Amino acid sequence: xxxxxxxxxxxxxxxxxxxxxxxxxxxxxxxxxxxxxxxxxxxxxxxxxxxxxxxxxxxxxxxxxxxxxxxxxxxxxxxxxxxxxxxxxxxxxxxxxxxxxxxxxxxxxxxxxxxxxxxxxxxxxxxxxxx
Amino acid sequence: xxxxxxxxxxxxxxxxxxxxxxxxxxxxxxxxxxxxxxxxxxxxxxxxxxxxxxxxxxxxxxxxxxxxxxxxxxxxxxxxxxxxxxxxxxxxxxxxxxxxxxxxxxxxxxxxxxxxxxxxxxxxxxxxxxx
Numbered sequence: 001x002x003x004x005x006x007x008x009x010x011x012x013x014x015x016x017x018x019x020x021x022x023x024x025x026x027x028x029x030x031x032x033x034x035x036x037x038x039x040x041x042x043x044x045x046x047x048x049x050x051x052x053x054x055x056x057x058x059x060x061x062x063x064x065x066x067x068x069x070x071x072x073x074x075x076x077x078x079x080x081x082x083x084x085x086x087x088x089x090x091x092x093x094x095x096x097x098x099x100x101x102x103x104x105x106x107x108x109x110x111x112x113x114x115x116x117x118x119x120x121x122x123x124x125x126x127x128x129x130x131x
Numbered sequence: 132x133x134x135x136x137x138x139x140x141x142x143x144x145x146x147x148x149x150x151x152x153x154x155x156x157x158x159x160x161x162x163x164x165x166x167x168x169x170x171x172x173x174x175x176x177x178x179x180x181x182x183x184x185x186x187x188x189x190x191x192x193x194x195x196x197x198x199x200x201x202x203x204x205x206x207x208x209x210x211x212x213x214x215x216x217x218x219x220x221x222x223x224x225x226x227x228x229x230x231x232x233x234x235x236x237x238x239x240x241x242x243x244x245x246x247x248x249x250x251x252x253x254x255x256x257x258x259x260x261x262x
Contacts, residue, residue: 013242016167018188022245023163026238030163032154036147057149073248095244102240106233107157111144113226114153117204 028073033058033066035103038075038096045079045089075099159204164189164197166234169206169227176210176220206230 013022028034036055040046046054051063067090070076075096081087092100110117144153159165167186171177177185182194198221201207206227212218223231241248 013245015163015238015241016171016185016187020245021249022242023188025241025245025248026166027163029237029241030161030166032146032158032161035157035161040147054147056147057154073252075248095247098244099237099240102233102237105236106160106230107146109230109233110146110156110160111153113229114144114151114156116226117156117206118152121204 025073028069029075029099029103031066033062034070035107037063037066037070038092038100038103039107041076041090041092041096042100045091047087047089051090070096156204159200160206160230160234162197164193165201166238168194168197168201169223169231169234170238172207172221172223172227173231176222178218178220182221201227 011017011020014020015022015026017023029038033055036058037051040051040054048060048063051067052058052060055063067076067078071078074093077091077093077096079089079091081089142148142151145151146153146157148154160169164186167189168182171182171185179191179194182198183189183191186194198207198209202209205224208222208224208227210220210222212220
């Protein structure tokens with residue numbers, strides 16, 4: 001668990017500082033799984049199985065763990081409909097929606113520049129030449 | 132090493148697809164260390180020791196490894212001055228500078244919303260109440 005520095009309100013938030021809460025938050029929201037989950041949740045609540053289908057390759061364990069972490073910093077809200085069989089949906093909070101804009105900008109940049117990044121990558125080129 | 136799908140030029144880049152190169156690239160550039168290195172490199176070339184000082188808490192091993200990964204997808208350029216003692220500098224490429232805008236937007240969002248995210252975080256609140 002993250003330990004909050006005592007002088008929290010007196011310092012300028014700074015992701016470069018090891019003990020700044022901003023660094024802790026960066027480590028929570030960065031990483032492909034967090035970014036893909038936040039990116040996937042837009043306009044529509046999604047269920048566990050829907051997220052699994054959209055985010056190809058994520059394991060159930062990683063999905064559950066990352067959703068819990070995003071819930072902890074209240075970027076994602078969990079709705080348990082209290083039904084039998086269970087029906088649980090996930091939704092971005094207002095903060096989550098605001099962050100999603102930044103994450104989407106990065107994801108779409110990667111997609112738009114993919115061919116150029118790959119063209120420049122000697123290790124990927126090597127694989128391509130071999131096929 | 133990433134294995135390039137054969138139908139690479141025929142499909143729409145998509146970070147949600149497990150075998151899309153965009154997913155591979157996302158996993159390379161997401162993560163706090165990549166993001167902090169790209170964020171730190173702006174306008175000015177930086178040496179290894181300077182990066183270590185700016186990015187508090189990064190280990191030499193992680194810095195070296197992440198710089199090499201960013202070099203591989205040509206977001207970062209390494210300049211070896213071929214001097215004795217050795218003098219090596221790192222610089223963002225044009226693609227790296229373009230990506231940096233997106234990464235900075237995310238880092239600055241986290242800093243700007245830090246207090247709200249912390250206020251909402253019960254696990255951090257708990258720690259604060261205890262001190």
